[in-house]
Amino acid sequence: MTVYPELNQLLQELTSAARDLLGDSFAGAYLQGSFALGDADLHSDCDFLIPVHRPVTEAQESALRALHAEIPARPGFWTQHLEGSYPLLADLRTLDGLGRDWLYVDHGWREMQWSTHCNSEVVRWTLREYGVTLAGPDPKTFVEVVPPEALRARMRADIPRLLPDLATWVSIEMAWGQRYAVTTLCRMLYTLAEGRVCSKKAALLWAIDALGTKWTELCRRALDGRALGFDPEDAADPVVVTRTIELADYARALAAGDTVTPW
Template identity: 30%
Template sequence: MHPDVRQYLAELVDRARDLLGDGLVGAYAAGSVGLDAYQPGRSDVDVALVSADTLSGATKRALVAALRHEALPCPARGLELVAYRREVAAAGTAEPGFEVELNTGRAMPFRATYAADDRPAADGRFWYALDRSILHQHGYALLGPPAATVFADVSPADLRRLLVDALTWWLARPGPPGDAPAPGAEDAVLGACRALVRVRHGVWLSKVDAGRRLLAVDGLGFAAGATDGYADLIERCVAARRGGPPPGGRAAREFQRGVLDEIRRAAL
């Protein structure tokens, strides 16, 4: 773990424990930190807190005040923190189910959401169950028992439905016309690679590792038939994560649609 992130997470856990006391069951690094893929200057810090019981409105607001970037500067692009009740974390539900969500950082718009039902559908409600599935496999325990014993995985049917929702959401995002370079398309393509590897092999990998897995092991044929030309696209997306130019929008969308079609067929 990057030293700055380690120190930051230690302080974050101390502040959460000061506020929640014995009600804090555990704290877990997720996302790129949990997947050992943290990239300074690009990655976020993702954290899941688990509480024994429902948090009061005052406690939720106190967590936000204590952990927002202005109070505890995040060394990464930003902090994405979600708190769950222990019961929700263990349920394997496909619903958001969170107590409070905080997005904050030097390069991240501030957002605090105090109830799962307040999460706008247009912003995607699939993130949380997918994150808990990743935590089940790869959560890094900062405090408390191992993540695999705290977070249940979602069912295979719910997983495929959530991935269909996620890929549909990414495809609906606006982008430049034609095959002009599309900033951010590398994340969409490599996220699709990660979804495909999870469905085919049952494992969560980082975005870059998932792209490399498809290149090295699976090949790039979808269930509906062969698809040519995507090796260069994935290589370009991996390079874009290191500062190279983004891929073209048309090729990125074609690849995402191919992954979406395969996962839809798997769901049937």
């Protein structure tokens, strides 16, 4: 499943527990995100989807909430880094199901919530094209194709909102937040250009080549800085923060068609 034995064991336990709790409503278990796209490392979270045939009942929801409250209390590294949802299988069969709430657990959290977080074009595309099957049928048999223009349309809508959305949970004046902003902008611009999804590392390497020399140093710093991980005491260089805001403005102009695309 992955190159990390501890994570593999945890995923087996999660899949088995979910199958037991959901019974015949369990439709499968899959990895999406970095572990599907490649380039996952110890700084990645592990994104899962466990589809269900029928809406989760109150009893099932209670049991799943207890499970995901207990997992982060276990010893180990990867118990702190799971993130995922329990989508209704019917929602995945059609793009009409986009934007509906699924039972979701955020990265490292112990409390689940109902959220649209995983119900996006990007997640569906990744699941269908590169999803790692832990249990169940091939995702291509039940996930509708996400066309390139649907991905591009989502980027046009999301790029202008990126920095305001980030500000609700992390500051780009923190070094990790600044690197995250640059990396996410590069992933969005890659999808806008190519009509597909790629990993964080691949997006930064693409941006270094595709966006022009003006942004090379900023993107290279984000790529090299990934190994530094999350440190809330590590402040970003104010000059780099300014350049990050300029990149966001540039991306917004590209998304709006207000400037000639460099690729």
